[in-house]
Amino acid sequence: MGSFWFWLVCFHIASPSSALLPGELHKFINAHFRNNCHGIDLYFCNIEDAVGHMKFRWLIFTNDNMLSVINILELSRLEMDSDVTLINSQNDSTLQFTRLSRMYFKTNFTLPANYSLEETMIDEKISQPIQWRGENVNFNNYSFDAIVIFLEGNFNKVEDIPNMLNKSVQPGVENIRRYFFVPVWYLMELYNFTLNMSNVKEWGVALPNGSLTGAFGMVERREVEFGFTAVRLDPDRIKHLDFSVHMILSRFIFVLVQPKTFGTAAALIVPFESSTWWAFILLVLVLIVSMRIIASTDKEQSHNDSWGGSMLMVFGGISQNGIPDSAFKISSRAVYLVTLLSLFMVSLYYSTGVLSGLIIPSPDPIQNVDQLIASDTGIGGQDEVYIRRELLKNDSTTKRARAKLISNPFLQMKAGLEKVKQGRFAFYGLEELLRIAIEGQFTAEERCLISELQMVRGFQLSHFWRKKSPFGEILNVGLLKMRERGVMNYLEQYWLVQKPKCSAELLFAPIKVPGMTLAYAVLAVGVVISLMVAIFELLSARRWQTLPLQFTN
Known part of the structure; x- marks a missing residue:
């Protein structure tokens, strides 16, 4: 030339x-x-x-x-x-x-x-x-080589794209990765290109020689141009690949059912703290002793004639039945009046606490990870490699959470959520996957009882392509335009399971049989003790009746 x-x-x-x-x-x-x-x-x-x-x-x-x-x-x-x-x-x-x-x-x-x-x-x-730039980009129907990663479902070929985009086909399967592919489909229509799509089952890792394996390696070596799937931005990956604008912010979370305040065997104890109960017991003892002291000075009392009588009168005041006695002296009447007033106020506070727990929803007792670790709730996680890796990190919060792991803490998703449903257990996993599983296993009412606690910061999920790809800016501009025009928000609502919005209602929550366990236990113990005392009294009475006959003979 x-x-x-x-x-x-x-x-x-x-x-x-x-x-x-x-x-x-x-x-x-x-x-x-x-x-x-x-x-x-x-x-x-x-x-x-x-x-x-x-x-x-x-x-x-x-x-x-x-x-x-x-x-x-x-x-x-x-x-x-x-x-x-x-x-x-x-x-x-x-x-x-x-x-x-x-x-x-x-x-x-x-x-x-x-x-x-x-x-x-x-x-x-x-x-x-x-x-x-903009809608003027036209790839003239060029077919790019690209990879996708679907571990479940039948979405391996270009012919499967219509089923992939149809939420009613295999509902709940690969929702996150299907959500990631929908904007790509829009970009294909916008920029007039097609895909020669391959499904790869391995993301890939960095080898000691600096190269990448799996899907990452294929993109780095230009065997394919794009990786259209949900990938976490990792510092080691950023050295070799470029990523799209972030699609969603993903999180690892604990899901748990908040400990119940009422409706349990301890329902009649929880209105008062332990210190309040000890103060109440001390008050009862003081009142019994006071009753017994005034009995020695006021001979007009008919029932306060012994320690047992004093106890009976105090417990009559506790049960709001009054004091079955009368007194002649002003000092005795003053003690009776103080006893009735103090026990009335205690009973009023107690009844109000029970009523509040039954009608007004109480705030969640566990609202952050620190409270979760301090509670008696056990901790477990999904049996996945990335969950184990997250729980092996050495930051202070993860170390304290690791100390709360139950025996055999790593469970399959279904078994872990069943354990959550039973209570006193927090299950650790990826937010999107947990919500999908919860929607399938829990009723609408049960889903409203689920709390989510985030232990570490979230991370971005994006598409990826080769380093300094000339297509990166065009694709990112298209994705940003879809977000600005509200398309991405619609897709998130459509494909990703959202946390249910539950409004608190002032409905009466009836106490069931387990909630009355303590009352039934007190009744049962009282009946048993009464029978034992009655038998003892009968035996004692017969013995005293036979003694005079022996002396006369």
Whole structure:
């Protein structure tokens, strides 16, 4: 081919470090062009290098045949948002301008504009860059290689996309990853491209030599262009891959049923704290002793004639039945009055506490992880590798939570939630997966009893593609537009299970049999003791009746 001469005008939008160095530019200008790039140290032929093909405007002057130059550039790495203008001098006064663009380095250039003009008008014509952003992007139905990751369900091929987008098909299966793919489907329609889709079962890890395995490795090696699935942004991954704008903020949480205050065997004890109960017992003892003291000074008392009588009178006041006695002296009446008033106030506070617990919903006793760790609630987690890894972290909160793990703490999802339903157990897992499982296992009323506690900060989930991909900005712009226009919010409401919004209602919550256990226990103990005392009294009475006969004989 004949000689080239180039003049380069370069406006760079990304970081300044991506601009061409003078030495590289000199090497490019003096490169010997052939019909292919093999064995040639040509700057534009380095497909793996992401510098130069993104967000540049190229102005190339040549006196060679335009089609020959275009054929050479077909082999280069000039891609979609590179604005290339070829200028060919046909004679001394006329230049031919050819504007080139293509959306992918494997496709051919398109020629959107081809015109001639006088040299004096060059500056005016080349000052307007090609506009590719927004809805003007058109990949001309190009089929990109991409991977998805579906561990469940039958969503492996492009033909499965209609079923994937239909929530009624396999409901509750892979909701998160299906939610992630729906915006991709919109982008396919918006930018006019298709996918050659492969389902991969392994995300991949970083090897000691620095390379990646699994889906990450396939994207890094450019075996595929995109990874359209939910991936956590990890520092090791960011070194090798670029990620989309975040789609959702995911969290690891504890789910538990708050400990019940009423309706349990301790329902008649919980209105008072332990210190209040001890103070009440002390008050009862003081009142019994006071009753016994005044009995020795007031002979008019008929029932307060012993320690047993004093106890009976005090307990009569506790049960709001009054004191079955009368007194002559003012001191005795004062003691009776103080006893009745003090016991009335205690009973009033107690009854109000029980009534409040039955009618007015009490605040959750466990509202954060610190309260969970301090309670008698056991802790377990879903039997997954990433859950075990989370619970093995060495921050102070995780260490304290790890000390609360029950024996055999890692359970399958169904078994763990059944244990949560029984109470006194908190189950650790991924928020979205827990909500899906809870929706299937719990009734609407039971779901309103579930509390969620977050132990560590949430993390972002995004799509991923190769480092410095020229398509990253276009796809991110499309995703941001969908979020700004409310599409993403709608998809989140549609695909992701939301925490139920439960409003507290002032409904009476009846005490069932377990809630009256203490009362029944007191009754049973009293009956047993009364029978034992009655038998003892009968035996004693018979013995005393036989003694006079023995003495008379």
